[in-house]
Amino acid sequence: MKIIVRGGRILNPSDKTDIIGDLYIEDGVIKEIGETLKTKETPDKVINAKGCYVMPGLIDLHVHLRDPGLTYKEDVVTGAKAGAKGGFTTILAMPNTKPVIDSPDRVEYVHNKAKTLAPIHVLQLGAVTKQQKGEELADIEGMIQAGIPAISEDGKSVMNVKLYKEAMEIAARHDIPVFAHCEDQNMVNGGCVNEDAKSRELGLPGISNAVEDVIAARDIVLAKETGARLHLCHCSTKDSVRMIQLAKEEKLPVTGEVCPHHFTLTSEDILEDDANYKMNPPLRTKEDRDALIQGLKEDIIDVISTDHAPHSREEKQQSMKTAPFGIVGLETAVALTMTELVHTGVLTPMQMAEKMSYNPAKVIHSDRGRLEVGSPADVTIIDPDAEYTIDTRTFLSKGKNTPFNGRKVKGQVVATICDGNVVYQKD
Secondary structure (H helix, E strand, O other): OEEEEEEEEEEEOOOOEEEEEEEEEEOOEEEEEEOOOOOOOOOOEEEEOOOOEEEEOEEEEEEOOOOOOOOOOOOHHHHHHHHHHOOEEEEEEOOOOOOOOOOHHHHHHHHHHHHHHOOOEEEEOEOOEHHHOOOOEOOHHHHHHOOOOOEEOOOOOOOOHHHHHHHHHHHHHHOOOEEEOOOOHHHHOOOOEEOOHHHHHHOOOEEOHHHHHHHHHHHHHHHHHHOOOEEEOOOOOHHHHHHHHHHHHOOOOEEEEEOHHHHHOOHHHOOOOOHHHOOOOOOOOHHHHHHHHHHHHOOOOOEEOOOEOOOOHHHHOOOOOOOOOOOOOOOOHHHHHHHHHHOOOOOOHHHHHHHHHHHHHHHOOOOOOOOOOOOEOOEEEEEEEEEEEOOHHHOOOOOOOOOOOOOEEEEEEEEEEEOOEEEEEOO
């Protein structure tokens, strides 16, 4: 298919190109970029991108697709369609499914299903330990052969340090990153919200910052000792940001991500026992949120990911004490990033492209995340001035669990192109 994206603001983070111009795609590859195209080809489709940002296809390093085993919440196809609508051309699926993705055949199940049915790229991560029990290493090398881009015990931490160090050593040998969910399970103690004045006001058990910070510190030390590339998932505390900064100053291979809910909301936004505000790690204080935003602004934090975690309506109608952790994020991430960070001047549009595309690609050694002649034609087109109200009834995800329903935002995906195919177009 031949496509011309006409008149957009083309943002290429790999060389900091920022021009108003056109982009020509043919046979799934970017053939030409410029203020005036030289091609004489007649396109099959012209997309008017005037007034829009044209970015490399967005990459989400942190998604829960619930497939296999929990597909009443989400599956590979619905999650990928939600991703396409949200501007994502590649999403990485976490392994805490049922059964856990801890073997090559289970990796292949997801990859084969995605290649056959999904409109965008779906990459499956492998678990660190068998059944995520933390007792015995999974077949990490076999899963690497099957194509995993990283390993992760996401949903929990591997508390056995000796075992985790062995996994990191394997990851280092094969040069794949370790995605760390930082949570000291011995300190959680039934907590469901941040431990602060708000948790006491609501009478809900709290989760302290130390629950995250202790494991973040441990994992950075292990990364230093093993040489493994460490990616800290869903950072939520001011000290996580500080530790990443110190690791970078030491030139350690450590990266970090922040989710839109953590840079948008604080625990003060929880007005009642509403499980749509229950996520792990929890919403923290204003001081923590401000540190996350500053970390993004100063490029201490490399990546914006969603931690898209769909659940059924019935599950989320329970009390916060018993409801599962997590909210959906694929279809709200662009709007929240634009509204909270770009329109407020915290991030430039180029920084947004870096944190949602180019940097995630670098974390997993992908050739995507760039708009260059010869690169795969993964492109996201965003209208920065489109104002609308988030409405869960329009979500393509099976999950509707979000605290952002009814929130007014500014910035909307108008088209997503994956491998030269238009996989989503507004209206």
